[in-house]
Amino acid sequence: MTEKKTTKKATATAKVAEPKKATVKKPAAKKVAEVVVNAENIGFKAGDVYQALAAAEKALxxxxxxxxxxxxxxxxxxxLGWLFKEGKxxxxxxxxxxA
Structure with missing residues (x-):
């Protein structure tokens, strides 16, 4: 018997590398806390500032x-503006x- 010689053709399908799209990272948007400007809110912030300075017992x-x-x-x-105005x-x- 004769043996048949079988040859396999290499049918490699070359994958063409697609150019990668440049991804542009956007800087994270900083959340800007909106400061309410009214006498009550500023008074509370003045209290916070006063307490921080009193607790520190030194210049900051x-x-x-x-x-x-x-x-x-x-x-x-x-x-600070409130407290400066009051002379504290x-x-x-x-x-x-x-002071």
């Missing part, structure tokens, strides 16, 4: 006050302390 920067009072820097500035604060260089 605006950032440090905001962190200690757990409020935003904008809210801290509102409270003293500013030395870039730090603020109770």
């Amino acid at each position: 920067t605006v950032k440090e006050i905001a962190k200690a009072a757990k409020i935003s820097e904008e809210e801290t500035l509102l409270g 604060l003293v500013s030395a260089e870039d730090k603020i302390t109770l």
Whole structure:
């Protein structure tokens, strides 16, 4: 008997690499807390600022006050304005302390 020689043709289908689309990451949008500007809210923020300064018993920067009072820097500035107007604060260089 004769053996048949079978040959397999390589039918490789080359996968054509599709160009990847460049993905542009958008920066995460910062949530901007809207600060309510009215006498009641500013009075509460002034209380938060006063308590933070009283607890620290030393001069603090605006950032440090905001962190200690757990409020935003904008809210801290509102409270500081109230307290400065009442004469309860003293500013030395870039730090603020109770009068």
